Amino acid sequence: MKRNSLRSRVTTFYLGMLAIALVVFSAAVYVGAKTFLTRSLEQKLRNNAHAIISDYLVPLEHKGEPWLVEEMTESYPPGYSDPFVRVSLGTRILYQSGDMHDPFVSMSKVPLPSNQRWFNAFHRETAASGQRIVLYTVPFHGTNGSVIFVETGASVEPIRRVLRSLLLIMLLATPIILVVAAVGGYLLMSQPLKPVVVLTERAERVGRKELGERLPVIPSGDELERLSLALNRMIERLEQALAHNHRFSADASHELRTPLTIIRGELESLIQVPSLPNSVMECIGSALEESTRMAKIVHSLMTISRLDCGEEKIEHAPVNLVDVVNVTLDHMGLLAEEKHISLRFYPGSATFVMGDAMRLKQIVVNLVDNAIKYTQDGGEVSVVVTTEGEKAILRVTDTGIGIPAGALPLVFDRFYRADQARSRESGGTGLGLSIVKAICTVHGGAVFAESVEGKGATFWIELPLLRLDTRVETNVDPMLETARRPVPGR
Numbered sequence: 001m002k003r004n005s006l007r008s009r010v011t012t013f014y015l016g017m018l019a020i021a022l023v024v025f026s027a028a029v030y031v032g033a034k035t036f037l038t039r040s041l042e043q044k045l046r047n048n049a050h051a052i053i054s055d056y057l058v059p060l061e062h063k064g065e066p067w068l069v070e071e072m073t074e075s076y077p078p079g080y081s082d083p084f085v086r087v088s089l090g091t092r093i094l095y096q097s098g099d100m101h102d103p104f105v106s107m108s109k110v111p112l113p114s115n116q117r118w119f120n121a122f123h124r125e126t127a128a129s130g131q132r133i134v135l136y137t138v139p140f141h142g143t144n145g146s147v148i149f150v151e152t153g154a155s156v157e158p159i160r161r162v163l164r165s166l167l168l169i170m171l172l173a174t175p176i177i178l179v180v181a182a183v184g185g186y187l188l189m190s191q192p193l194k195p196v197v198v199l200t201e202r203a204e205r206v207g208r209k210e211l212g213e214r215l216p217v218i219p220s221g222d223e224l225e226r227l228s229l230a231l232n233r234m235i236e237r238l239e240q241a242l243a244h245n246h247r248f249s250a251d252a253s254h255e256l257r258t259p260l261t262i263i264r265g266e267l268e269s270l271i272q273v274p275s276l277p278n279s280v281m282e283c284i285g286s287a288l289e290e291s292t293r294m295a296k297i298v299h300s301l302m303t304i305s306r307l308d309c310g311e312e313k314i315e316h317a318p319v320n321l322v323d324v325v326n327v328t329l330d331h332m333g334l335l336a337e338e339k340h341i342s343l344r345f346y347p348g349s350a351t352f353v354m355g356d357a358m359r360l361k362q363i364v365v366n367l368v369d370n371a372i373k374y375t376q377d378g379g380e381v382s383v384v385v386t387t388e389g390e391k392a393i394l395r396v397t398d399t400g401i402g403i404p405a406g407a408l409p410l411v412f413d414r415f416y417r418a419d420q421a422r423s424r425e426s427g428g429t430g431l432g433l434s435i436v437k438a439i440c441t442v443h444g445g446a447v448f449a450e451s452v453e454g455k456g457a458t459f460w461i462e463l464p465l466l467r468l469d470t471r472v473e474t475n476v477d478p479m480l481e482t483a484r485r486p487v488p489g490r
Helices: 006-057 060-075 157-205 223-270 278-309 321-338 357-373 405-410 420-425 432-442
Strands: 084-089 092-096 121-126 132-141 147-155 317-320 342-346 352-355 380-388 391-398 446-452 456-464
Touching: 006 060, 006 084, 006 132, 006 147, 006 157, 060 084, 060 092, 157 223, 223 278, 317 321, 317 357, 321 342, 321 357, 321 380, 321 391, 352 357, 352 456, 357 380, 357 391, 357 432, 357 456, 405 446, 432 446, 432 456
Parallel strands: 342 380
Antiparallel strands: 084 092, 084 147, 121 132, 132 147, 317 352, 380 391, 391 456, 446 456
C-alpha cells in the first residue's frame, strides 16, 4: 500500500475514526457494565437488609431471640451464605452468617458498625484475607429503645472478575477488528477508486503519441463523471491552443522559406558582379551568412512544428541504437579532431528500439555536436548506450564549461541559450535541444540533463526498449551503411 495514495489515506482516516469509535465504545461499555454490576449488587444488599428487618426484627419482641436465630439460620445458613449477613445489638452479635466462599472471605474480623456515616449507606472494607467487600448497614429502633444493626455484605471480586474478562475481550477484539477493517476498507476502496485509476492511466497517455485522445467519461452521475467531462473540455482547449501555436510556427516558417531563398539567390548573383568594392563584398558576405543562419532556423522551426503536430512522417521499425550511434560518431570524428577532443564510445550489447533511424541519428548529431562545441580543446566527450529495465539509454557526457543550475530547466526551450555570446559565435540557433526533445517525444521517450558549472554536462535520452525474441536486422538508412572506421580518440 503506497503511503501517499488516496486509497491509503482514506483507509487510514477510516481506520483512525474506527479506532477512536472503538475506544470510546469500549470505555462506555466498561463503565456501563461496572456501574450496572455495582448498582445491582448494592440493590441486592439493600433489599436483603430491609427484608431482614421486616421479616425478622419487627416480630422479634414477640417471638424472642431463639426464634430469630433459628429463622436466620434457615435463611442464611452459616458457612454457605453469600451475601454476608450480621445482626448485632450494641457489641453483642445476635446472628452472623459464616465466611463467604466465592471467593473465600474471612468475616470474623470485620468490625461492628460504629461510624454513623455508615448507617443507611454503603462502605467498603478490606477483610483479613485481603479481599475487598462492600457492606450496607441499617439501624432498627425497637419499641423498647434498643438499636439493632443489620449488615449485609458481599465481595466485589466477582464484579472485578467480570470486568477483567470484559477488558481482556476488548483488548483482544479491538486489534482484530481494526486489522479486518483495514483490509476490508482497503479492498472496499478499490472499487470506488477504480475509475480514478483508469482516468489517471489514460491521462498519462494523452498526448504521448498523438493529439485527439480523450479520457473515458464515467457514467456515475457523481463528481467523477463531472471531473472526466471537465478534464476532456480542458484537454480540448489545450489542444486548440497548441494547434494554433503549431499552425502559426509552421505557416510562418513556410512563408519565410521562399523570401529567404530569393534573398540568398539575389545575394549570390550580386556577389558575382565584377569590380565590387571590398566593403560591399563584405556586406554581401555578411548578409549571406545571416540568410543561411536564418534558413537553418526556419528549417528547424518547421521540423519541430511538424513533429509536434504529427505531420512529419516517422518510420517505425526495429533499430539497433548501438549501430546508429557508432556510424554517426564515425562521421563526427573530424569535428572532435579539430579541437583535439577525445571522442569515446562505450557500446553495450545490441540495443533495439522501435523508431526512425534517421531521426535517431539526428538526436546523436545534435547532442554530440553540442558537447563538442562547449568542450575546451583537449577535453573529452563520451557516449554510452545501456539499458535499464524496459528503457534504452543514450548518454552523452562532456568535460566542458557546464550549464548554470538555474538554466538547466530551460535548456530544451526554443531559442534558449545559456551563453548567448558563445552560442552565436559557434553558430548555434538555440533549437538543437528542442529538436531532440521533439524527436524523443514522438518516439515515446524523454530527454534529461544534469550539469555542474565548470565541470561539464551530461545529456541522456530514454526510449522504450524493444525486446526481440529472434534476430532482427535493423532498418538502418543506407546513408549509415559506411565503413566502420574507429572514431578518433577511441
